[in-house]
Amino acid sequence: MSYQAVEEKIDLTKAEEILDQYREIRGPLIPVLQKIQDAYGYLPRPVVELIAEHLGVTPHQVFGVITFYAQFHLEPRGKHILRVCCGTACHVKGAKQITDKVEEILEVHPSETTKDRLFTYEQVACIGACSMAPAMMIDDHTFGELDSGKVEKSINKYRMKDNDREQRAESEEKE
Numbered sequence: 001m002s003y004q005a006v007e008e009k010i011d012l013t014k015a016e017e018i019l020d021q022y023r024e025i026r027g028p029l030i031p032v033l034q035k036i037q038d039a040y041g042y043l044p045r046p047v048v049e050l051i052a053e054h055l056g057v058t059p060h061q062v063f064g065v066i067t068f069y070a071q072f073h074l075e076p077r078g079k080h081i082l083r084v085c086c087g088t089a090c091h092v093k094g095a096k097q098i099t100d101k102v103e104e105i106l107e108v109h110p111s112e113t114t115k116d117r118l119f120t121y122e123q124v125a126c127i128g129a130c131s132m133a134p135a136m137m138i139d140d141h142t143f144g145e146l147d148s149g150k151v152e153k154s155i156n157k158y159r160m161k162d163n164d165r166e167q168r169a170e171s172e173e174k175e
């Protein structure tokens, strides 16, 4: 896990409020990280430094914990998480074709987020849909018996939904 060149101004207020709740409790690193990640969507570097200062440990120690657990993220995540299954059944049924198509459409590599932050793309082991292999998930929705066309359709559906939502929000603002 590494930082991309994410140059954002981070408002530390939310992190400070959460850290205040844990001031008197010893050893709260994991719940603190969980709460702060819930608030920001990921763990920005200035926030990690603030956590270390509050808990009296080094930033290096906090980064060590963050990188140990898959649940923590050092970079912003996409609005949707797209997981392509690379388990045995899917591999046999052509998962490579699916990952190639996803990477071509989204222009990302595994574990990366699209520039518009709509999708974070991950390759995962079995998602429990072997009878529909090859399969992928977008958020909680499973797509099975995939081919290149189905992959494209599924991704476009999410892109269109998001565009519609944005347009609706814009027109509501104008009213």
Ligand code: FES
Pocket (backbone or CB within 6 Å): 085, 086, 087, 088, 089, 090, 091, 125, 126, 127, 128, 129, 130, 131, 133, 134, 135
């Ligand atoms: S191996 Fe892909 S869903 Fe089980």
